Amino acid sequence: xxxENAAKVRQLALFRELHDSTFRDLIxxxxxxxxxxxxxxxxxxxxxxxxxxxxxxxxxMYAATxxxxxxxxxxxxxxxxxxxxxxNDQVYLQSARTLEPSTILMIPAxxxxxAMETDQAFMRAIVMELAASYRRTIKDLKSQKMRSGAERxxxxxxxxxxxxxxxxxVEIPVEKRVLASHxxxxxxxxxxxxxxxxxxxxxxxxxxxxxxxxxxxxxxAKPDPLIDDPENLFRQTxx
Amino acid sequence: xxxENAAKVRQLALFRELHDSTFRDLIxxxxxxxxxxxxxxxxxxxxxxxxxxxxxxxxxMYAATxxxxxxxxxxxxxxxxxxxxxxNDQVYLQSARTLEPSTILMIPAxxxxxAMETDQAFMRAIVMELAASYRRTIKDLKSQKMRSGAERxxxxxxxxxxxxxxxxxVEIPVEKRVLASHxxxxxxxxxxxxxxxxxxxxxxxxxxxxxxxxxxxxxxAKPDPLIDDPENLFRQTxx
DNA sequence: GTGCGTGATTGATAATTATCAAGTAGCAAG
DNA sequence: CTTGCTACTTGATAATTATCAATCACGCAC
Numbered sequence: 001x002x003x004e005n006a007a008k009v010r011q012l013a014l015f016r017e018l019h020d021s022t023f024r025d026l027i028x029x030x031x032x033x034x035x036x037x038x039x040x041x042x043x044x045x046x047x048x049x050x051x052x053x054x055x056x057x058x059x060x061m062y063a064a065t066x067x068x069x070x071x072x073x074x075x076x077x078x079x080x081x082x083x084x085x086x087x088n089d090q091v092y093l094q095s096a097r098t099l100e101p102s103t104i105l106m107i108p109a110x111x112x113x114x115a116m117e118t119d120q121a122f123m124r125a126i127v128m129e130l131a132a133s134y135r136r137t138i139k140d141l142k143s144q145k146m147r148s149g150a151e152r153x154x155x156x157x158x159x160x161x162x163x164x165x166x167x168x169x170v171e172i173p174v175e176k177r178v179l180a181s182h183x184x185x186x187x188x189x190x191x192x193x194x195x196x197x198x199x200x201x202x203x204x205x206x207x208x209x210x211x212x213x214x215x216x217x218x219x220x221a222k223p224d225p226l227i228d229d230p231e232n233l234f235r236q237t238x239x
Numbered sequence: 240x241x242x243e244n245a246a247k248v249r250q251l252a253l254f255r256e257l258h259d260s261t262f263r264d265l266i267x268x269x270x271x272x273x274x275x276x277x278x279x280x281x282x283x284x285x286x287x288x289x290x291x292x293x294x295x296x297x298x299x300m301y302a303a304t305x306x307x308x309x310x311x312x313x314x315x316x317x318x319x320x321x322x323x324x325x326x327n328d329q330v331y332l333q334s335a336r337t338l339e340p341s342t343i344l345m346i347p348a349x350x351x352x353x354a355m356e357t358d359q360a361f362m363r364a365i366v367m368e369l370a371a372s373y374r375r376t377i378k379d380l381k382s383q384k385m386r387s388g389a390e391r392x393x394x395x396x397x398x399x400x401x402x403x404x405x406x407x408x409v410e411i412p413v414e415k416r417v418l419a420s421h422x423x424x425x426x427x428x429x430x431x432x433x434x435x436x437x438x439x440x441x442x443x444x445x446x447x448x449x450x451x452x453x454x455x456x457x458x459x460a461k462p463d464p465l466i467d468d469p470e471n472l473f474r475q476t477x478x
Numbered sequence: 479g480t481g482c483g484t485g486a487t488t489g490a491t492a493a494t495t496a497t498c499a500a501g502t503a504g505c506a507a508g
Numbered sequence: 509c510t511t512g513c514t515a516c517t518t519g520a521t522a523a524t525t526a527t528c529a530a531t532c533a534c535g536c537a538c
Binding site: 175 | 485
C-alpha cells in the first residue's frame with residue numbers, strides 16, 4: 001500500500017492515536033482494493049469480516065426489506081463503514097456499493113478486535129467513533145420523523161453549502177435518485193421538492209444547485225443544530 | 240441505596256464485569272431519586288451531566304423541533320439512557336420524561352468517564368453498549384423509511400407478543416398516543432392502523448390487544464430479523 | 479454527428495398520512 | 509352517583525407521498 005494512502009488512513013480520528021506498531025500491524029494484514037462503480041462491497045445479513053475504509057471514491061450504504069430499498073448513508077473519503085458489527089462479530093445491517101470508482105482498504109475484523117484489546121488509545125477512539133455514529137443516526141431518525149421531504153432537502157442543501165459550497169453553488173455529488181433515497185423520498189418527489197424550493201431562492205440545473213437567497217432558504221428550512229450540525233469525534237469546545 | 244436496587248443495576252450488561260471497587264465508587268457517588276409521572280429528567284441541548292439508569296418505572300425519550308415532537312424510545316427497567324453524550328461531554332440530543340412513577344439512578348458523567356479510563360472491562364462493556372445502541376437506531380431508521388404505519392404497528396405487536404405476550408394477548412404498556420408517536424404516526428392514525436389489523440386477526444380493547452390469528456398477522460407484517468430482532472449486547476451464537 | 483440507454487422531469491392518479499372537529503369512553507375526584 | 513377532564517375514536521377534509529406512464533435530457537459509444 002502506498003505511503004500516501006497509509007498517511008490518509010492514519011489521519012482518521014479512529015487511527016490517529018494508535019501506536020505505530022499497532023497501526024503497522026493493521027495495515028500489513030489489510031487489503032487495498034480498487035473497485036469500479038456499482039460494485040457491492042458487503043451485503044446485509046452477512047458476517048462482518050472486515051472493517052472497510054473508503055480511501056478514494058464514494059460508497060452508498062443501503063438496506064432492503066420486502067422489495068423496498070433505502071439509502072442510509074453516503075460515505076466519502078476518508079470514511080469508515082460499519083464498525084459496530086465488526087466489534088461484536090455480528091452480521092451487517094446494511095449493504096454497501098460503490099457509487100463511483102473507489103479504492104477501499106479492508107481491515108480484517110479479527111485484527112481490529114485484537115488491536116482494540118491491546119491498544120488503549122484505539123479502544124478509546126472506538127468508543128468515540130461509535131458514540132458519533134450513534135448520534136448521527138439519531139439525528140437522521142429525528143429528521144425523518146419530524147420533517148417533510150422538502151424540509152429535509154432544504155437542510156441538506158444548507159449543510160452542503162456550509163461544508164463545500166462556493167459562492168452559493170452546491171454540486172450534488174451523487175445521482176439524484178440516490179440523494180432522493182437518502183433523504184427518504186422517491187426521485188419524482190425530489191424533483192417536486194426542488195420545485196417547492198424554487199420559491200425560496202433555489203435554482204437547480206442538473207447536478208448544480210444555486211442558492212440565490214440564503215436568507216429565504218434558512219427561513220423555510222429552519223435548521224436545528226441538534227439535527228443538522230455535523231457530529232464531530234472530539235469533545236466540543238464551549239463557546 | 241437498597242442493596243436490591245444495586246443488585247438490579249449490577250446485572251446490567253454495562254456494569255456486570257465491573258470491578259467491585261469501581262462499581263462501588265460509581266454507586267456511592269450517585270443519586271437514587273423517585274419521580275412521579277410526567278417529570279422531565281433531562282432536556283435536549285443541555286449538557287450531559289449524568290448517566291441515568293431506570294431502576295423502576297418507565298421513561299420516554301423524545302425530541303422536538305419547530306413545534307413538532309416525536310418519541311424516539313421507551314426505556315423500561317433496568318435500562319440506561321444516553322451513554323453517548325455522557326462519554327464525550329456533549330449535549331443531549333433527546334429529552335426524557337417519566338411515563339409513570341419511576342425510580343432513577345443518576346451517575347455523575349465525570350465518574351463514568353473516570354471509570355471508563357481505569358477499568359478495562361467497563362471500557363469494553365461501553366463499546367458493546369454503544370454498538371448495540373447504534374444498531375437499534377439503524378433498525379428504527381430502516382423501519383421508518385421502508386414501512387407504512389400499519390406495518391410498523393404489526394411488527395411492534397409481534398415483538399411484544401414474543402417478549403411478553405400471554406396466550407396471544409399483548410398489554411400496551413403506555414398511552415396509545417405515546418405508542419403512536421414512537422411508531423411515527425398520529426394517534427388518529429394509530430386507531431386506523433388497528434382497524435387495518437382487524438382484518439389480520441388483531442382485536443383491541445383499550446390497552447389490551449388480542450392476536451387471534453398469528454399466522455395472518457405474520458403474513459401482513461413480514462418481519463425481518465435485520466429490523467425486528469432485539470439487539471443483544473453479546474456475541475450472537477450461531478444456530 | 480447520431481443513436482441508444484439511463485436518469486430526470488412532468489402529469490395524472492392513488493395511497494398514506496396529517497389536521498381539524500365532534501363525539502365517545504374511561505378514570506378520578508367530590 | 510355525578511361531574512369534569514383527558515385520552516381515544518370516528519368522520520371529513522387536506523396535505524404529503526408514492527405509483528405509473530410518458531416524455532425529455534444528457535452522456536457515452538460508435
